Amino acid sequence: MPHHDADSRVPRYLQVASALRRRLRDGRWAVGDKIATLEELEREFDVARVTVRQAIELLQSEGLLKSHQGRGTFVTKTVEHDRWLQLATDWASLIEPIRDHVPQLLPADPDTSALIEPRIEEDDGIAAPAYVAIRSIQKRDGKPYAYARVHVARHIHARAAKAFASRVALAVLSETKGLAIARARQTVVVGAADVDTAQHLGIALNSPTAEARCVVTDTDGVVIYVGEITYPGDYVRLNIELIP
Numbered sequence: 001m002p003h004h005d006a007d008s009r010v011p012r013y014l015q016v017a018s019a020l021r022r023r024l025r026d027g028r029w030a031v032g033d034k035i036a037t038l039e040e041l042e043r044e045f046d047v048a049r050v051t052v053r054q055a056i057e058l059l060q061s062e063g064l065l066k067s068h069q070g071r072g073t074f075v076t077k078t079v080e081h082d083r084w085l086q087l088a089t090d091w092a093s094l095i096e097p098i099r100d101h102v103p104q105l106l107p108a109d110p111d112t113s114a115l116i117e118p119r120i121e122e123d124d125g126i127a128a129p130a131y132v133a134i135r136s137i138q139k140r141d142g143k144p145y146a147y148a149r150v151h152v153a154r155h156i157h158a159r160a161a162k163a164f165a166s167r168v169a170l171a172v173l174s175e176t177k178g179l180a181i182a183r184a185r186q187t188v189v190v191g192a193a194d195v196d197t198a199q200h201l202g203i204a205l206n207s208p209t210a211e212a213r214c215v216v217t218d219t220d221g222v223v224i225y226v227g228e229i230t231y232p233g234d235y236v237r238l239n240i241e242l243i244p
Helices: 012-025 038-045 049-061 091-098 154-164 169-175 195-201
Strands: 065-068 072-075 131-140 143-153 181-192 208-218 222-232
Touching (some): 049 065, 091 169, 091 181, 131 154, 143 154, 169 208, 169 222, 195 222
Antiparallel strands (some): 143 222
């Protein structure tokens, strides 16, 4: 497997699992088919046997594969093509789909000290004096599809506390009268579900995820919103019109 700098932070077994998952999605192996042997995968991806085993075990935990002693590993389920979640690339298309969503708020994390201050990076803007932390789950047809960890500047939160308690924070921000938003930026990275994320989204540990981080600043350059939202990777797609 080619090793690029962008892959260096992703464990090798997750890279192998991702490649195998993609083959299942593309129909290279159908349900009931026997996939390549451990030895073949070891040579193809140029990784250790334990790495291949970890990748296979991950896909087994997702119900996609089943290993039989002495017989090999077989496909038990196809990967569903369910990429219905279109990540937005502009402010209007970010707000409109979530305007009427009702999130399921989660209780404050026992380790509240980790939630008092958001992660503000060097080029995000100026930190507000204080923030209010909000955690929530968003669902579609009763199934979780987003795990949100949000921080709203306390002075902004105080202006619409009831709304922030019942609606998606970004939608409330967009409708707050007298609030001048100067900048909103969203970045997306590919990740893997940790224990907390797997539990809240109902997915397997280390399953692929899309992690969106959105930062909103006012006209004074103060960061009034930081949202970190994690989606199951199999739901997400990102389309960017390169030449309108």
